[in-house]
Amino acid sequence: LTIRHLEATDYLRVTAVVDDWWGGRPMRALLPRLFFEHFRATSFVIEADGELRAFLIGFRSQTDASVAYIHFVGVHPQHRAAGIGRRLYLHFFNVVQASGCNEVHCITSPANKGSIAYHQRLGFELQPGDGVVGGVPVTLHHGGEDQHRVLFRKLLR
Ligand SMILES: CC(C)(COP(=O)(O)OP(=O)(O)OC[C@H]1O[C@@H](n2cnc3c(N)ncnc32)[C@H](O)[C@@H]1OP(=O)(O)O)[C@@H](O)C(=O)NCCC(=O)NCCS
Numbered sequence: 767l768t769i770r771h772l773e774a775t776d777y778l779r780v781t782a783v784v785d786d787w788w789g790g791r792p793m794r795a796l797l798p799r800l801f802f803e804h805f806r807a808t809s810f811v812i813e814a815d816g817e818l819r820a821f822l823i824g825f826r827s828q829t830d831a832s833v834a835y836i837h838f839v840g841v842h843p844q845h846r847a848a849g850i851g852r853r854l855y856l857h858f859f860n861v862v863q864a865s866g867c868n869e870v871h872c873i874t875s876p877a878n879k880g881s882i883a884y885h886q887r888l889g890f891e892l893q894p895g896d897g898v899v900g901g902v903p904v905t906l907h908h909g910g911e912d913q914h915r916v917l918f919r920k921l922l923r
Contacts, residue, residue, distance in 0.1 A: 767814055768860060769812055769857050770811055771806050771807070772802055772805070772810060772822075772823065773806065774802045774803045777799050777802040779818055780811075780821055783840075783842075784840060787840045788840070788904055790903070796838070797823070797838060798884075799914060801837065807861075808825050808826060808834065808858065808862060809822060809823045809824060810822045812850060812853070812908075819863050820850045820854055821840070821854075822834040822858055823838040826867060831866060831867070832866065832867055832869060834871070836855070836871075839855070863922045864896070868922050869920065869921050869922060871917070871918065872890070873909075874915065874918070876899035876904050876914070877900070882902060885918045888922060889920050890918035892917070892918060893906075893919055895913060895914075895923065899912070902916055904916055904917075905917055
């Protein structure tokens with residue numbers, strides 16, 4: 767499986783599958799076209815047999831050049847637990863580290879237990895927040911009223 771950069775021409779095919787890949791949650795609005803147009807250097811796709819297998823959308827913080835942020839990662843439901851998510855993350859870590867970043871941040875919903883387990887396996891620390899949901903520390907109202915989020919951070923070495 768080869769990794770290539772995300773392109774603006776991937777917009778329709780990626781956004782067509784995200785709700786399904788997230789178990790029916792409406793995610794499409796969180797992926798406007800601008801991510802496909804302006805974050806190419808730090809966003810990646812894995813394909814096989816012409817089929818989309820996985821994608822990662824990330825970027826370097828414009829506020830703190832030592833920080834990189836992963837906005838979205840998704841793996842085709844029939845190809846999970848095969849190391850594809852890890853492969854994309856390690857690739858992203860290498861790319862942003864080479865440009866001077868030494869930490870990576872991301873967030874997830876406290877309901878997304880698979881994402882929490884995955885990020886912990888990849889070495890992310892759960893950031894202390896100001897609440898707890900389902901036994902997990904969260905930052906309350908982070909994404910709007912009652913939209914609590916788990917915040918992750920990983921230091922790159
Ligand atoms: C989360 C996701 C990207 C993981 O991708 P993946 O390719 O299945 O993950 P990998 O096979 O690389 O797994 C890496 C490690 O995380 C663990 N892991 C991955 N998903 C897990 C889950 N649902 N529950 C428990 N552990 C999990 C794996 O067991 C593996 O651990 P190991 O060190 O023992 O090998 C994928 O499940 C997905 O696309 N989910 C829906 C979208 C989503 O929620 N994205 C994250 C929020 S933006």
